[in-house]
Amino acid sequence: MSYLVLARKSRPQTFDEVVGQKIIVRTLQNALAAGRVPHGLIFSGIRGTGKTTLARIMAKALNCEQGPTPTPCNTCSSCRDIGAGASVDLHEIDGASNRGIQEIRDLKENIRFMPTSARFKIIIIDEVHMLTSEAFNALLKTLEEPPDHVYFMFATTELHKVPVTILSRCQRYELQRVGRRELAAHYTRLAESEGITIEPAAVDLIVREAAGSVRDGLSLLDQVFSYCGDEVKAEEVAEVLGLVSDQVIADLGEALLAGDISRAMEQLNQVYGYGMNIKRFTSELLSWFRHLLFCCLNKEPGRLLDLPQEDIARFAEIAGKYPLPTVYGLFNILLEGLERANYSSQPRLAIEMAFIGAVQVGDVQPVSELLVRLDKIIAGAGQEIFMPSSSEPPRKKKVDQPAPGDISEKAQTEFQADPVKEQKTEQVQTAKKQTLAGKDAVAVTSDGPPSEEKVTNHAEKKLEPVQRTTMGLRDIKRRWPAFIDYVRDRKPWMAATLQKAVTVTLEN
Ligand SMILES: [Zn+2]
Structure with missing residues (x-):
């Protein structure tokens, strides 16, 4: 039996299963319920946030035998065909490899005919920004007055590259990065369904790495499951993904705040021991200080920071110990010093200098x-x-x-x-x-x-x-x-x- 990667295995089949994007999902469902779905839709957003997934669910919803419906049944032959990628009336085109005018002419020729078995013909063009300008021009007229039996759905990671003439003929949906909490809940659920126990700290590491992309996180999860087996621990995740655990970064940050340079150097040594990428390390450390600064500034940092509650509590506790000007001063020095380290031929030396500079800050007085x-x-x-x-x-x-x-x-x-x-x-x-x-x-x-x-x-x-x-x-x-x-x-x-x-x- 061939192995199906998590990203494909766990691809949402209904609107309810979509991770994040609540507002967009609701808008689409309302449009379906009211029978007001426009014939041109464009989904934009970073990779792995669910653009093609949403387009496919829309296709199901429009063509479901019970529909068009906001809740496709997933059991009728149309839904099953689309789910299996076998529907003859759903054309998925990769804009990157079919970008010329000829492909668009063929497409236009194709949509002149009525759908074979389903209610509508659905054209999904992925990475639509890759089309040539001639291809876009060839599409304009069709998009302006599309036949009743055709729906266009475009997906792009680079909305700014799509001509305005196209954009103005479509309804736009900009997908957001998925929040950490939602991602964590999703990955934990997936691990459970796979019969794998995973530490919350391990999930956090993966969520942090995913940076709002569901698919990126799923690929990492695949890798981690293969390495760790039935029980996933945070250290193992850090090891397999080449990450420094949050604890090391937090210890380092606190050592700097306390002005304890020798402890900070020890932690740095440990980071080097992991063989961590310098850029990664510096950005981790800076984002730690950023979170702390937000906690110093704000009474309710949870509204600004997409972090687990216990992390926010921990940051708030540290923020209580140091005045804002001290944290700000230290952050500033580190920002400059660590930035330099990224371009230095002696990055470690530059980082050490930044640390020494940072601990000199002491308590800043207004x-x-x-x-x-x-x-x-x-x-x-x-x-x-x-x-x-x-x-x-x-x-x-x-x-x-x-x-x-x-x-x-x-x-x-x-x-x-x-x-x-x-x-x-x-x-x-x-x-x-x-x-x-x-x-x-x-x-x-x-x-x-x-x-x-x-x-x-x-x-x-x-x-x-x-x-x-x-x-x-x-x-x-x-x-x-x-x-x-x-x-x-x-x-x-x-x-x-x-x-x-x-x-x-x-x-x-
Ligand atoms: Zn159905």
Whole structure:
């Protein structure tokens, strides 16, 4: 007895058996029930999602002796003939090998005659996008006004290659990738019917590999059944398909998040031991982080992620442990590093570098928080170090209000050997505002001390009033380097920023 592969053995014979595509199935059944089936249908979608299967079930439904019916009986001679591929009124044409104008002429000649035994002639053209443009043109007229006894059903994986003139004459059905849950349920049922016990984790691996294509998964399942016998375990599936199990990827991801580089390297070593394809591995790891990121972002990740419930729960648990910016930062570094690994002559080295870069991320703090903290530090430092002591009353010399453009002159008149403490209060505040105001600062020069040329009215408007001081610009300039030295001893990074400070305005 010849062996029938699962994909053929388990091909759906009725609408109910179709895996996924619920909306399309319902639309077709409604059209059949209402007698509103158009004479041209086109099914598009990735390989193995059920395009030809749906076309064949439609053929059955239209030609069933009980029909046309949304539920073909599968027992009448017409249904059985179509099921066995023996119906004389069902023409299945492979568009890839019969793509010329002559084939279409022959077809047109053929459909001039009434069906032999069934109600309708059904023409199924698979991979219809492969037809030549002449062939398409030859079809146009027939599609425009098809004979009552003919139905055209086209299937294509590349809808964009089908001329618009054809598309506009057909009703379009775009098949979706089949969801993981549906695939898992389908494969588990199949294994049961074959008398094989299969671990849920093993099914998950196959479902992951199938990537939404029922047939791809079935081919893998065939391979796995041959290798494993009556009992299928996840490790064996990983072995036979050359996959890394989810657990290894998850361990690796968690090691990176925890900043445990040695554990991450150990896991990487293990992955290499499996001889896994680098591209595959990097894409697995990245999709792990993507799932985690979705769980960080969303309260109900199940609606966005097509994953088993327990996987989502696990991701949500990990997401609870790490703040979003950390996961995001790490994901970003990995994305860049692993992408590089795919093109590197030393992929392993590139991956290791990406890991090392990733663990450096640590806990990421939002900039807004850092700025608030910086603000506090500066304010605290100003009060502690530079504020005049209570015994020393603040000096405020009242002078005539100078014209706005006249600040430097005013500063000169005010300059009266004032205490260092007040001078520094203003400098600290000026520097702080430049740090925070960023682009509002007029100019940043590297030659250190503030310069009066930079004073502008524009900046004056943007800044808040500075504490009154009787310090002159020249004095500030003179004492600025000493002040920076003072800061450098305490906060080297802040000293570097202050060195670039310029005077924006000097008030009162
Ligand atoms: Zn029937």
